[in-house]
Amino acid sequence: MEPTQQQLEKYADLAIHTGVNLQEGQAIMINAPVESADFVRTVARKAYEAGAKDVHVRWNDEDLTYLKMKHAPMEVLENVAQWKVDEVMSYAKDGAAILSIYAPNPDLLKDIDPERVAATNKASGQALKEYRQYIMNDKVAWSIVSVPTENWARKIFPELDVNEAIDQLWDKIFQITRVDQEDPIQAWEEHNATLRKAREYLNQKQYKKLVYKAPGTDLSVQLVDNHIWHGGDTKTQQGVKFNPNMPTEEVFTMPHKDGVNGTVTSTKPLNYAGNLIENFTLTFENGKVVDFKAEKGEETLKLLLDTDEGARHLGEVALVPHHSPISQSELIFFNTLYDENASCHLALGGAYPTNIKGGSDMNDEEKASHGVNDSMVHEDFMMGSADMDIDGVLEDGTTEPVFRNGNWAIDFD
């Protein structure tokens, strides 16, 4: 069914209040595809109703991105104009909330030379380094939500007519983000409370290591000392609660960048740089990926791993029960925001400094000595399944079950 105006408004309200938790007098910057204009207008209206002083939209359009990637000369792709950096930094420095509407076409760049994609991403990664720090350290409230677009909906429901596919995807999004419930904002408070229990339990345990066993996976992941588990809502440095991801079903913390050993096999496709990487295996030695292969998209995987030094190390370890609502939908979304919340996952690339005590105040040297990974990329990839067991290894060497058959082995109540 086509979404009703009431549903769209509930979703917009959720993004504004539970997502970025917009404060009176605050500005908001929205990153959005032009295809989502109707939803953006609803969000903007809700933002002003909540007292926003300014709603700024950075529109993007994948067709134009594709044309540019296809035709523009390298020096244009590699050049990030200073005004683009100033645009986002002016909002970040002003303490604006940042809402991203994320709905990529998973196959957008599949016929583009990967060298061109890599060069483009690298240039923007370098130019936006300071901005990324604002996000990764929660200096501002930020949130990511998705809305259906034609190409994305078509990819999930190839058998449907495109308009039906879009309506079907709206349905799934509303279910998964709890917009179909009477009071979604209240439902999210309850959900955040559940995730809080899990993270508080794990924060107390302070496992030295997690050991993963599943078909194709035999991996030991050391956690940094004084790691902090996050999940659900979190707080800006100024103390404002927000939900960075909607949906979110994970609790996550920081692996030691040099403490990962063994092999891990992906369980869902990974959409990266406009391409899909499928059925891939990574082998780690002392934290570094020393071998990899992929059934599909190996070239794109290589491009990801070669971004910089940190792209071959882990920056996040996240636990998601296999019976999560997204997983139960039994869909592959080809969209990391959705797929990562259906499955235990790891991230290649930069760690969130908030996942270690004092991390936001560490300089680069201190970070390195504590095992905090640094990179221009941060890419979650899915490796959980119904067959996954995870053990936690305590300080004294004893081992406890954390996950059994893809679900929590712990009762948090």
Added chain:
Amino acid sequence: MEPTQQQLEKYADLAIHTGVNLQEGQAIMINAPVESADFVRTVARKAYEAGAKDVHVRWNDEDLTYLKMKHAPMEVLENVAQWKVDEVMSYAKDGAAILSIYAPNPDLLKDIDPERVAATNKASGQALKEYRQYIMNDKVAWSIVSVPTENWARKIFPELDVNEAIDQLWDKIFQITRVDQEDPIQAWEEHNATLRKAREYLNQKQYKKLVYKAPGTDLSVQLVDNHIWHGGDTKTQQGVKFNPNMPTEEVFTMPHKDGVNGTVTSTKPLNYAGNLIENFTLTFENGKVVDFKAEKGEETLKLLLDTDEGARHLGEVALVPHHSPISQSELIFFNTLYDENASCHLALGGAYPTNIKGGSDMNDEEKASHGVNDSMVHEDFMMGSADMDIDGVLEDGTTEPVFRNGNWAIDFD
């Protein structure tokens, strides 16, 4: 009928080749409403096919503009971020072509406090002064075209269903811009040749004054010495031909800012700052508007006149025969790009320095002493009709008919 892909491509080709005349290796910046995304994508494809090195789109959305005008505090409205200036200046300085897709909702801001509109326009006018000089001096190739939007189409065809109104407006646009012809680019070359004859005739005449007579109008307009008539295609300072307006039916030159006397009455509504000004009369003394009234939108007219000193003086005098194709459509478009090309018109505000010999090299003082008007605004308003007679007064005081009954009194062949 819904426009065909072929028609859209012809129109896009026309904008790229005849409009901005994009050169190989040049960048192009496109100002466009998100509602026109489909057309913009077609234009972008044509631009890359023509060898563009970069296509940058500055998206805008009137619903967001409205919300901001309605809700944002004054200090937000009055603040133009430096990055916004840098964005347009970086393209202007790089010699990019600039294409604007102009399709405003004529009634957008009718319930907004005019003070807020005035403050916003003033702030952006001041911030974009240097950019405006690039446009008004033809330092870059620029062009303005229109595409239908819901609100605009509804205003012209209130009796039609909105989709029919949009299709109907496409039809009119294609007729008026010659896209319905076999070879629109060739048709424009012929049209430019016709306008060239008129402007060459007038350039030779070097009338001292034009004297307008029509019901409600009795006006004498002194032209500056060494004025230049333009019309149809023109050239950038680097010698690249382009067509700034599509459609265009006018030839135009520069009035002396202090040499206008008498009364003029508008013959079509003027859309300014999201409002319509209708049936208005201006009285000039020594170039300055000393009295005005309007049946509708008088407050908006006052806002326009009070922008700055130059807004009360004329900056352009333009001749358009009453039998122009747009006029023959017998429609009011509520869009200056269309309505001004159906009618003789004048502009309040800044003059184009290209309308006087050496104008682009004059400093502010030289401009003032030659009678060149300067202002942040440049607003064409329509005052031609089937009843209008215009005489030209030569250096020696003799008088010649220029227009009779709304059409040329001269045969240019």
